[in-house]
Amino acid sequence: MQTEVVLEARNVSKTVASPEGPLTILADVSLSVRTGETLAIVGASGAGKSTLLAMLAGLDSPSTGRVLIAGVDITLLDEDGRAAIRGRHVGFVFQSYQLIPTLTALENVLLPHELNARGDGRARATALLTSVGLADRLQHYPVQLSGGEQQRVALARAFVLDPPIVLADEPTGNLDSVNGQHVLELLTVRQREARTTLVMVTHDSDIAARADRQIHLRDGLVVADELTAHAEPTEVIG
DSSP: OEEEEEEEEEEEEEEEOOTTSOEEEEEEEEEEEETTOEEEEEOSTTSSHHHHHHHHTTSSOOSEEEEEETTEEGGGSOHHHHHHHHHHHEEEEOTTOOOOTTSOHHHHHHHHHHHTTOOOOHHHHHHHHHHTTOGGGTTOOGGGSOHHHHHHHHHHHHHTTOOSEEEEESTTTTSOHHHHHHHHHHHHHHHHHHTOEEEEEESOHHHHHTSSEEEEEETTEEEEEEEOTTOOOOEEEO
16 A cells, blocks of 8 residues: 655754753654554653644744655745645644633634635534534533533544644543543544544553554654554555
């Protein structure tokens, strides 16, 4: 099976100022992700996982190195340019949900349509919320929803524009085991149905084992890049 690379980091480093001097969060990280692949980025707290994911999404910029989304070097773009690429190619699921409290569940899911001028996505948003078990919560505000329900709204929002890439930062990290399992099942089912490329940051080895591939970070360095037991062999093109 041939697949193309849709997301790349090339020799990415991130250094920030600290009271003790420059602090390196990531050091010369390179990776590539193929169409339809599920990649888990794992490592201890402080390893640089969330920083790497933010740079892959164009939410943060590397100190050195390049990030390419669908072949476009987003490190050469300004914030408006990066936002335009995200709008076309990337959905994001945050650990802390990031729902707007003054918007209903339906309005939160519709927000990417409004931000990207994609027209009326009401039918699509309603169908997605129904698919994650929230048909009776469309007009509820975040404060009226449980943590698991809020994360399901966030999941529907990430998929509403049918992005080819979805990035998820500890998508079950704020949930109990039952709700976390439910959200994970919904996320992986939606990913398979849409053949979306999925990159997840997680500290949970059981979640990571569901991915096709795992990248292990330690102190800002990639220390392992390995296929999981159920990964299908692929031939990279492009």
